[in-house]
Amino acid sequence: xxxxxxxxxxxxxxxxxxxxxxxxxxxxxxxxxxxxxxxxxxxxxxxxxxxxxxxxxxxxxxxxxxxxxxxxxxxxxxxxxxxxxxxxxxxxxxxxxxxxxxxxxxxxxxxxxxxxxxxxxxxxxxxxxxxxxxxxxxxxxxxxxxxxxxxxxxxxxxxxxxxxxxxxxxxxxxxxxxxxxxxxxxxxxxxxxxxxxxxxxxxxxxxxxxxxxxxxxxxxxxxxxxxxxxxxxxxxxxxxxxxxxxxxxxxxxx
Numbered sequence: 099x100x101x102x103x104x105x106x107x108x109x110x111x112x113x114x115x116x117x118x119x120x121x122x123x124x125x126x127x128x129x130x131x132x133x134x135x136x137x138x139x140x141x142x143x144x145x146x147x148x149x150x151x152x153x154x155x156x157x158x159x160x161x162x163x164x165x166x167x168x169x170x171x172x173x174x175x176x177x178x179x180x181x182x183x184x185x186x187x188x189x190x191x192x193x194x195x196x197x198x199x200x201x202x203x204x205x206x207x208x209x210x211x212x213x214x215x216x217x218x219x220x221x222x223x224x225x226x227x228x229x230x231x232x233x234x235x236x237x238x239x240x241x242x243x244x245x246x247x248x249x250x251x252x253x254x255x256x257x258x259x260x261x262x263x264x265x266x267x268x269x270x271x272x273x274x275x276x277x278x279x280x281x282x283x284x285x286x287x288x289x290x291x292x293x294x295x296x297x298x299x300x301x302x303x304x305x306x307x308x309x310x311x312x313x314x315x316x317x318x319x320x321x322x323x324x325x326x327x328x329x330x331x332x333x334x335x336x337x338x339x340x341x342x343x344x345x346x347x348x349x350x351x352x
Contacts, residue, residue, distance in 0.1 A: 107300075114302035118294040122310055126287035130310075133272040133286060136204050138265045141211025146254075148216030149223060150245075163216065170213035176274045182206035183278040200284045203275035211268055218260045223253035259326040266315050266322075273311075287311065 151163035170178065183202040190202060226249050234244035273288035280289060291307030 111302040114300050115306045118303045126290040130286040134268040137207035140208040142215050144212035145215025146219050149219035152220045167213045175271050179206040199278035218257045222257035226252045259322045262322040
């Protein structure tokens with residue numbers, strides 16, 4: 099029982115959790131969402147470009163897309179963030195005069211997201227039946243318009259659940275940006291929990307950060323499952339109640 103009490107005091111000190119909640123709500127949560135959303139949008143855009151390069155008729159474009167994907171999918175996320183943030187940070191500061199490593203964190207997350215999103219888009223586009231392209235060409239569309247208007251939209255629709263999973267991964271990977279030494283107003287959830295834990299000597303702020311991450315990722319996970327099921331089965335057919343159908347079949351009654 100003594101061990102259980104000690105564990106409770108270490109991880110579930112409600113005073114420590116209550117003390118850190120305001121800064122997590124006002125600073126950590128917005129910054130975490132901004133990191134994930136910004137890198138997700140940028141990564142999805144460049145990922146689509148990579149996918150189109152990967153299926154291009156140009157061998158140089160295919161090779162470049164393959165090399166980029168292999169490099170950024172093969173490196174650990176924390177290593178990519180450190181290399182981009184610490185390597186290009188001085189150049190960024192010299193050009194902009196800003197000491198904030200925040201944009202470098204977004205850039206690193208975006209580069210990684212583009213590599214994964216590119217493979218997701220490529221698999222989705224290549225899963226579209228070739229007959230779709232042939233039919234659009236038969237209607238007089240060129241290769242470019244056929245891909246842009248017919249094939250690519252269908253491919254994107256098929257990979258929406260996988261893209262949502264990638265966004266969930268970005269929410270979690272945003273916690274690694276703390277390695278760049280963010281300013282006080284730029285701290286995300288993990289760093290706020292880490293700073294509070296270092297000051298108090300208690301691990302409860304980490305638990306508070308974990309609760310925030312779970313509150314974001316678990317609903318998104320269920321949303322992914324819902325989207326995946328809807329795409330596979332389609333919208334359920336609306337049926338009339340049996341009683342209503344029976345009364346309609348009998349016609350008007352005196």
